[in-house]
Amino acid sequence: xxxxxxxxxxxxxxxxxxxxxxxxxxxxxxxxxxxxxxxxxxxxxxxxxxxxxxxxxxxxxxxxxxxxxxxxxxxxxxxxxxxxxxxxxxxxxxxxxxxxxxxxxxxxxxxxxxxxxxxxxxxxxxxxxxxxxxxxxxxxxxxxxxxxxxxxxxxxxxxxxxxxxxxxxxxxxxxxxxxxxxxxxxxxxxxxxxxxxxxxxxxxxxxxxxxxxxxxxxxxxxxxxxxxxxxxxxxxxxxxxxxxxxxxxxxxxxxxxxxxxxxxxxxxxxxxxxxxxxxxxxxxxxxxxxxxxxx
Amino acid sequence: xxxxxxxxxxxxxxxxxxxxxxxxxxxxxxxxxxxxxxxxxxxxxxxxxxxxxxxxxxxxxxxxxxxxxxxxxxxxxxxxxxxxxxxxxxxxxxxxxxxxxxxxxxxxxxxxxxxxxxxxxxxxxxxxxxxxxxxxxxxxxxxxxxxxxxxxxxxxxxxxxxxxxxxxxxxxxxxxxxxxxxxxxxxxxxxxxxxxxxxxxxxxxxxxxxxxxxxxxxxxxxxxxxxxxxxxxxxxxxxxxxxxxxxxxxxxxxxxxxxxxxxxxxxxxxxxxxxxxxxxxxxxxxxxxxxxxxxxxxxxxxxxxxxxxxxxxxxxxxxxxxxxxxxxxxxxxxxxxxxxxxxxxxxxxxxxxxxxxxxxxxxxxxxx
Numbered sequence: 212x213x214x215x216x217x218x219x220x221x222x223x224x225x226x227x228x229x230x231x232x233x234x235x236x237x238x239x240x241x242x243x244x245x246x247x248x249x250x251x252x253x254x255x256x257x258x259x260x261x262x263x264x265x266x267x268x269x270x271x272x273x274x275x276x277x278x279x280x281x282x283x284x285x286x287x288x289x290x291x292x293x294x295x296x297x298x299x300x301x302x303x304x305x306x307x308x309x310x311x312x313x314x315x316x317x318x319x320x321x322x323x324x325x326x327x328x329x330x331x332x333x334x335x336x337x338x339x340x341x342x343x344x345x346x347x348x349x350x351x352x353x354x355x356x357x358x359x360x361x362x363x364x365x366x367x368x369x370x371x372x373x374x375x376x377x378x379x380x381x382x383x384x385x386x387x388x389x390x391x392x393x394x395x396x397x398x399x400x401x402x403x404x405x406x407x408x409x410x411x412x413x414x415x416x417x418x419x420x421x422x423x424x425x426x427x428x429x430x431x432x433x434x435x436x437x438x439x440x441x442x443x444x445x446x447x448x449x450x451x452x453x454x455x456x457x458x459x460x461x462x463x464x465x466x467x468x469x470x471x472x473x474x475x476x477x478x479x480x481x482x483x484x485x486x487x488x489x490x491x492x493x494x495x496x497x498x499x500x501x502x503x504x505x506x
Numbered sequence: 507x508x509x510x511x512x513x514x515x516x517x518x519x520x521x522x523x524x525x526x527x528x529x530x531x532x533x534x535x536x537x538x539x540x541x542x543x544x545x546x547x548x549x550x551x552x553x554x555x556x557x558x559x560x561x562x563x564x565x566x567x568x569x570x571x572x573x574x575x576x577x578x579x580x581x582x583x584x585x586x587x588x589x590x591x592x593x594x595x596x597x598x599x600x601x602x603x604x605x606x607x608x609x610x611x612x613x614x615x616x617x618x619x620x621x622x623x624x625x626x627x628x629x630x631x632x633x634x635x636x637x638x639x640x641x642x643x644x645x646x647x648x649x650x651x652x653x654x655x656x657x658x659x660x661x662x663x664x665x666x667x668x669x670x671x672x673x674x675x676x677x678x679x680x681x682x683x684x685x686x687x688x689x690x691x692x693x694x695x696x697x698x699x700x701x702x703x704x705x706x707x708x709x710x711x712x713x714x715x716x717x718x719x720x721x722x723x724x725x726x727x728x729x730x731x732x733x734x735x736x737x738x739x740x741x742x743x744x745x746x747x748x749x750x751x752x753x754x755x756x757x758x759x760x761x762x763x764x765x766x767x768x769x770x771x772x773x774x775x776x777x778x779x780x781x782x783x784x785x786x787x788x789x790x791x792x793x794x795x796x797x798x799x800x801x802x803x804x805x806x807x808x809x810x811x812x813x814x815x816x817x818x819x820x821x822x823x824x825x826x827x828x829x830x831x832x833x834x835x836x837x838x839x840x841x842x843x844x845x846x847x848x849x850x851x852x853x854x855x856x857x858x859x860x861x862x863x864x865x866x867x868x869x870x871x872x873x874x
Contacts, residue, residue: 286712310712312683312713312714313608313683313685313710313713314608314680314683314713317608317614318642320613321642350809350810352809364755365753365755365756366755367751367753367754367755367756367757367807368755368756368759369755370807370838371756371807391754393608393610393685394608394610394613420755420758421758423610424610425610428611445759446758446762447762447765448743448765453741454741455741455757455758456739456741456753456754456755456757456758456774456776457755458711459610460754460758469762486763486766487759487760488859488860488863
């Protein structure tokens with residue numbers, strides 16, 4: 212089953228002819244036959260990574276039945292790209308683009324809500340169900356199919372966690388990297404609900420960060436979950452008022468620090484760690500009843 | 507990015523919000539026509555100025571001059587005071603709180619109103635604050651203003667003024683793409699005027715309002731500016747270990763791990779997408795120059811970028827005598843080659859994250 216993307220996803224890349232777009236096309240084409248094409252205005256008829264390029268998302272949908280998209284256009288074109296995908300009926304899109312003005316993000320997130328579409332990001336590494344479908348920049352070479360879900364704000368921490376999972380004999384059902392912007396579409400709570408329902412996920416690793424309230428909302432979901440959850444929230448040492456690389460990782464209020472979030476996740480029943488290097492031991496213990504070889 | 511109070515007030519005034527009469531003073535010379543008694547307020551892009559002595563009252567002109575001279579050039583909450591605002595002192599009947607903030611949970615603007623304005627609204631408690639989500643396509647309407655006025659217990663004759671203040675805040679919020687427009691306190695004077703006694707405006711660095719912030723008022727250190735200059739992200743902290751990594755999440759995690767071991771992090775440099783050794787070398791060189799760390803800790807788990815390229819840059823930047831100690835954790839693409847190169851050059855290079863954090867602490871102890 213996996214969540215959000217799988218073998219039934221038919222993925223296009225918006226902004227396919229730019230430098231980053233070409234890299235996405237090549238990478239996704241290598242691992243995923245269900246990456247069905249790219250979009251770049253005025254470039255219809257070209258092929259990149261042996262996939263067709265279309266003038267518009269509507270054309271791509273008409274020709275390929277695309278239902279998922281990765282958006283890698285420059286920030287100034289991002290709102291248009293999202294609206295075009297929404298109007299063409301794309302159900303889930305991952306916005307890789309960074310530096311989109313927050314007010315623009317707010318506008319297209321609300322539009323997506325009225326369209327019933329899911330937006331991942333902006334500034335997100337995206338979602339991948341290894342071996343099945345991807346709207347993500349994560350490197351598939353070090354991922355492997357399995358039964359542990361990862362919900363994360365950070366691509367770099369996801370690599371650490373997935374490698375340690377592999378050392379323990381676990382693969383991943385779906386990895387959701389939600390992005391580091393202050394406003395994002397899909398959030399931890401929605402991901403945890405989906406993992407809880409997913410029959411192919413036996414346990415979840417949550418990698419949060421300082422700033423905002425998403426981890427608190429996730430804790431409420433975790434309270435009712437029956438699957439083991441291991442959590443780490445980055446930014447215990449973050450000084451107040453400084454964005455820590457991610458614009459959204461900003462300790463701004465008294466109660467959105469890493470320690471408060473960790474405590475809330477722990478109260479909800481998650482197994483929490485205060486430093487990254489304790490993650491492997493916590494995962495080993497929390498997931499010990501999950502049959503690793505079944506992954 | 508916070509606007510200085512003076513800039514925020516000037517902006518809100520353009521949108522019809524009444525502000526106290528006052529003047530900006532940068533050189534210690536007060537204009538002729540200041541109204542007394544006066545308030546002298548240090549202009550820094552940070553809150554809690556009252557608590558740190560940045561807001562003083564003055565009964566006479568001489569007193570105001572004396573206070574201004576003392577504040578100018580001093581350092582408050584990490585910022586040098588380059589200017590002070592000398593304002594009329596309002597006769598206060600009531601102090602209210604109003605703000606419009608881009609709410610991360612609602613992904614939409616929210617109007618917040620509280621009857622207890624003043625120094626620290628966080629102490630007022632959430633339950634005393636009215637929160638009205640401002641929905642797209644609807645925005646802020648007259649009935650929202652009325653609802654807020656009722657919550658604040660405002661009298662009838664203030665209603666139209668109050669609605670105009672909120673409308674001005676809303677227009678500024680929308681047109682400048684602000685993240686926060688706050689008036690705290692919004693004062694009801696004994697003459698029954700509404701005046702924005704203090705204004706805090708946070709603009710999006712990527713939005714239209716970014717033009718309102720000059721380099722000096724950006725809360726950025728020379729290191730952070732330099733990092734932005736070469737396309738990376740720098741975060742300056744106060745310590746002895748500089749952490750260089752690729753990705754915000756792993757940088758924060760590395761700082762956490764070193765801090766938990768008793769280390770003090772001098773700053774973080776996110777080299778995320780740096781492809782070429784030459785650029786990396788320059789970035790590392792500048793980082794060392796500006797942060798003056800005793801230890802530089804590299805943490806790279808690379809996918810596409812090559813660890814041996816990073817190793818090359820590290821050897822180039824840190825081989826001169828007097829360079830800080832270097833500890834590197836290299837894993838991923840061509841990591842074996844990278845570690846071998848560093849080891850040959852006499853640097854500590856490891857694959858395990860945990861071991862590398864320990865090694866950084868040992869290097870720190872040796873550097874002391």
